[in-house]
Amino acid sequence: MSxxxxxxAEIVGENYVSSGEEELYFYARDPGLMPAHxxxxxxxxxxxxxxxxxxxLAKKEKIPLVPMGAGMALTGLIIPLKGGIVVDxxxxxxxxxxxxxxxxxxxxxGTSHGSLKAYxxxxxPRLRHSIPDSxxxxxxxxxxxxxxxxxxxxxxxxxxxxxxxxxxxxxxGEICKIGSCSISPEWFSKGAPLPDLSGLFxxxxxxxxxxxxxxxxxxxxxxxxxxxxxxxxxxxxxxDIIYELTHTEMAEDIVIFSQPLPxxxxxxxHITIFITGDTDEELEFKRKxxxxxxxxxxxxxxxxxxxxxxxxxxxxxxxxxRSVSRFADVxxxxxxxxxxxxxxxxxxxxxxxxxxxxSSKYDLGYSGMARIIGRGHCMxxxxxxxxxRADPDMMERVRKALHEVSNYxxxxxxxxxxxxxxxxxxxxxxxxxxTRNLLKxxxxxxxxxxxxxxxxxxxx
Amino acid sequence: MYTLKFDEDxxxxxxxxxxxxxxxxxxxxIDKAKEEIMKISEGEDSFVLQDCVTCYGCEEYCKRGNxxxxxxxxxxxxxxxxTSPRAITKQWINIGEPQGKYKVGEIKEKMLSFGFMPxxxxxxxxxxxxxxxxxxxxxxxxxxxxVYIHFANTSIIKERLPMVMDNFRKLGVKEVVCMxxxxxxxxxxxxxxxxxxxPFKPIHYFEYLYNRLKELGDEVRPLNIKVAYQRPCSSxxxxxxxxxxGDIMKLIGVDLVERRYSNKNSLCCGEVLxxxxxxxxxxxxxxxxxxxMVDSGAEYCVFNCPACYAALAQKVAKKGIKPIHIIGxxxxxxxxx
Ligand SMILES: Cc1cc2nc3c(=O)[nH]c(=O)nc-3n(C[C@H](O)[C@H](O)[C@H](O)COP(=O)(O)OP(=O)(O)OC[C@H]3O[C@@H](n4cnc5c(N)ncnc54)[C@H](O)[C@@H]3O)c2cc1C
Ligand code: SF4
Ligand code: SF4
Numbered sequence: 001m002s003x004x005x006x007x008x009a010e011i012v013g014e015n016y017v018s019s020g021e022e023e024l025y026f027y028a029r030d031p032g033l034m035p036a037h038x039x040x041x042x043x044x045x046x047x048x049x050x051x052x053x054x055x056x057l058a059k060k061e062k063i064p065l066v067p068m069g070a071g072m073a074l075t076g077l078i079i080p081l082k083g084g085i086v087v088d089x090x091x092x093x094x095x096x097x098x099x100x101x102x103x104x105x106x107x108x109x110g111t112s113h114g115s116l117k118a119y120x121x122x123x124x125p126r127l128r129h130s131i132p133d134s135x136x137x138x139x140x141x142x143x144x145x146x147x148x149x150x151x152x153x154x155x156x157x158x159x160x161x162x163x164x165x166x167x168x169x170x171x172x173g174e175i176c177k178i179g180s181c182s183i184s185p186e187w188f189s190k191g192a193p194l195p196d197l198s199g200l201f202x203x204x205x206x207x208x209x210x211x212x213x214x215x216x217x218x219x220x221x222x223x224x225x226x227x228x229x230x231x232x233x234x235x236x237x238x239x240d241i242i243y244e245l246t247h248t249e250m251a252e253d254i255v256i257f258s259q260p261l262p263x264x265x266x267x268x269x270h271i272t273i274f275i276t277g278d279t280d281e282e283l284e285f286k287r288k289x290x291x292x293x294x295x296x297x298x299x300x301x302x303x304x305x306x307x308x309x310x311x312x313x314x315x316x317x318x319x320x321x322r323s324v325s326r327f328a329d330v331x332x333x334x335x336x337x338x339x340x341x342x343x344x345x346x347x348x349x350x351x352x353x354x355x356x357x358x359s360s361k362y363d364l365g366y367s368g369m370a371r372i373i374g375r376g377h378c379m380x381x382x383x384x385x386x387x388x389r390a391d392p393d394m395m396e397r398v399r400k401a402l403h404e405v406s407n408y409x410x411x412x413x414x415x416x417x418x419x420x421x422x423x424x425x426x427x428x429x430x431x432x433x434x435t436r437n438l439l440k441x442x443x444x445x446x447x448x449x450x451x452x453x454x455x456x457x458x459x460x
Numbered sequence: 461m462y463t464l465k466f467d468e469d470x471x472x473x474x475x476x477x478x479x480x481x482x483x484x485x486x487x488x489x490i491d492k493a494k495e496e497i498m499k500i501s502e503g504e505d506s507f508v509l510q511d512c513v514t515c516y517g518c519e520e521y522c523k524r525g526n527x528x529x530x531x532x533x534x535x536x537x538x539x540x541x542x543t544s545p546r547a548i549t550k551q552w553i554n555i556g557e558p559q560g561k562y563k564v565g566e567i568k569e570k571m572l573s574f575g576f577m578p579x580x581x582x583x584x585x586x587x588x589x590x591x592x593x594x595x596x597x598x599x600x601x602x603x604x605x606x607v608y609i610h611f612a613n614t615s616i617i618k619e620r621l622p623m624v625m626d627n628f629r630k631l632g633v634k635e636v637v638c639m640x641x642x643x644x645x646x647x648x649x650x651x652x653x654x655x656x657x658x659p660f661k662p663i664h665y666f667e668y669l670y671n672r673l674k675e676l677g678d679e680v681r682p683l684n685i686k687v688a689y690q691r692p693c694s695s696x697x698x699x700x701x702x703x704x705x706g707d708i709m710k711l712i713g714v715d716l717v718e719r720r721y722s723n724k725n726s727l728c729c730g731e732v733l734x735x736x737x738x739x740x741x742x743x744x745x746x747x748x749x750x751x752x753m754v755d756s757g758a759e760y761c762v763f764n765c766p767a768c769y770a771a772l773a774q775k776v777a778k779k780g781i782k783p784i785h786i787i788g789x790x791x792x793x794x795x796x797x
Contacts, residue, residue, distance in 0.1 A: 231547040263554040268547045304545030
């Protein structure tokens with residue numbers, strides 16, 4: 001085993017491998033609540049071939065491998081539960097190709113959302129991608145891996161639905177192409193009209209392979225964006241409001257938040273509706289459609305559009321929205337975690353009552369935030385709590401609250417998003433037995449040595 | 461409890477009923493106006509209670525010292541008639557809740573009141589204010605709360621205003637220069653109408669600006685520009701101070717353009733209408749107002765209320781008219797940027 005570090009250094013160069021205490025400390029944890037666990041080595045490859053060699057080495061030595069992006073998923077998915085090698089993908093950050101007319105981009109497996117956004121703004125001002133509100137360093141491949149959601153999710157579904165091709169290093173060490181790119185030089189589809197093999201990787205948290213390239217759809221970037229916020233004090237009305245809004249097909253994105261602080265937000269549900277347009281007229285038309293759609297709620301005084309003052313707009317229109325990260329540090333000490341089940345929009349009233357109940361039971365600051373996925377097909381409801389890392393008691397209370405959320409989410413018909421290993425276990429237990437067997441069979445066949453991000457999606 | 465001093469007998473003998481006849485958002489002749497105001501006064505239902513958009517105009521239109529708008533507000537509250545959606549009303553009430561985040565500058569007998577409008581923390585500077593700054597107060601603790609008459613919620617005013625008065629009393633301040641019409645209107649008119657004692661002399665900032673400009677004498681250079689004035693709803697609460705706009709413009713050599721929607725016929729900035737009843741009326745009012753500014757040949761739109769500024773500044777700029785607050789305009793006239 002002592003040769004591992006030398007072998008890794010041979011692959012990536014000695015500057016990009018470490019087993020030093022400082023690195024092991026940092027790579028043992030993420031900003032969430034899961035207990036830390038140290039890796040034995042950290043390696044930062046630059047090319048797919050280097051990744052391939054690392055995987056072959058790990059396979060030979062039967063060492064666990066944990067691919068890592070920015071480590072922002074928060075649910076411990078990059079914590080090396082069984083030690084081994086953390087493969088930090090951040091040096092694989094090239095934007096390889098943009099097909100402007102077919103509107104897709106191919107990036108390397110460690111490219112961040114922030115750099116793609118900046119690149120497109122500079123070089124392809126009429127194109128954009130579905131950026132999530134995570135810190136800009138969050139990586140695209142990881143976001144697809146966890147079925148993230150971004151600004152265009154209300155229009156086009158999960159960010160992973162926008163993938164149009166993958167290059168993956170399999171646990172065997174082979175490099176495998178997924179989608180149209182397996183046959184054609186073009187990366188326009190991840191599956192159709194072929195058997196869609198992307199499902200062998202997306203959602204698996206690196207437990208079936210390491211993504212070295214990912215292609216995803218780009219969309220028209222309009223010249224202007226604006227935002228309206230509809231507020232109501234009746235949570236029971238939110239699903240109907242969303243139904244009306246999504247019916248118009250006018251919104252770019254719809255997110256809902258409710259939180260007790262600052263006081264301006266107390267006791268209300270804020271449905272934030274983003275719109276885009278190339279002209280004032282286009283924006284105005286969309287705005288009118290949205291206002292008209294909710295006219296009944298306004299007339300009955302059950303809800304209304306709040307005045308979003310010009311000073312507030314840049315904050316709301318920012319992408320990613322930094323206020324989300326700012327909330328993450330409300331309690332100071334940088335602790336933030338949310339459980340975000342994917343669940344029907346009609347469960348919004350229940351979810352929101354649950355978060356209020358838990359915050360009062362555990363005396364915690366909270367923010368309930370939901371992002372609409374598709375035209376109201378479902379939503380991600382984030383039960384978010386902030387905590388001070390220097391306050392173990394507060395951390396324990398958050399842990400308990402989130403545990404209750406997990407139980408609640410399942411009983412309410414929800415499915416965990418980026419689940420912790422405990423939640424994965426709960427999901428697997430609840431799963432249809434045949435589905436569970438299929439999951440097991442896939443994992444066993446793709447990763448027979450069980451070296452890829454062990455602990456995740458393991459059916460025992 | 462604080463009660464409104466409204467004299468029904470004045471209405472009985474009123475021959476003009478200007479309060480409702482002059483209303484720009486409803487169409488009533490004298491007879492109808494008399495009938496409705498009497499109904500309101502006697503606590504009966506009236507369509508006015510549903511349709512009034514809270515422009516405050518009738519407070520100015522009534523020449524007989526009555527308070528028709530405060531009355532409408534009280535009656536709406538008694539009858540649980542909301543002017544805006546509940547959630548919006550709650551939101552605004554929450555915003556004004558004291559949170560201990562107020563700011564007090566140097567405490568002197570004469571101080572500026574910024575109310576709860578953070579814009580003044582940036583705008584109030586330079587030689588116009590050198591003999592009073594840094595004596596100012598800002599924050600919910602000193603907030604006049606008048607805005608809640610837009611939401612037909614006088615109980616919150618009656619609940620909070622005495623506490624606000626106590627906070628002023630604790631400072632020992634004798635004169636307060638109000639940077640916003642609502643503050644002035646509250647301290648000079650609404651509080652007395654409710655029988656609430658005001659422990660200082662309120663001064664309208666127009667009067668202060670006018671006197672300062674006179675003191676600065678030759679240093680004031682004529683600006684030689686054409687300006688349209690966006691009169692805010694709150695200015696209706698102190699119509700006796702409205703003449704200062706013209707007086708100040710004269711002093712700084714500004715041509716205050718004649719236009720349809722000025723003085724008594726001024727139109728609301730539109731945002732309260734938007735929150736309360738939707739975009740159609742708001743858009744219509746804003747469009748008519750801005751078209752009128754353009755037709756009048758105004759180069760600048762001068763604002764008095766920061767909320768009007770927030771509502772209209774970008775929109776008038778798109779029409780080629782430069783937005784500026786009256787403080788900025790006066791500072792321009794003494795060569796400050
Ligand atoms: C304040 C805040 C706001 C957020 N808002 C959003 C949001 O709006 N939408 C959203 O979707 N998410 C959001 N997130 C969650 C998360 O940050 C993002 O989903 C982010 O894209 C995850 O990327 P990452 O690089 O940090 O992933 P990591 O945590 O590094 O990795 C996530 C998973 O992917 C695996 N993985 C990483 N790279 C690869 C690879 N190349 N091949 C195979 N597996 C790999 C890891 O092993 C791990 O299992 C937010 C997080 C925070 C802190
Ligand atoms: S409120 Fe004034 S204007 Fe209206 S009827 Fe009474 S006295 Fe006349
Ligand atoms: S406040 Fe304005 S809208 Fe209401 S009745 Fe008086 S003048 Fe008419």
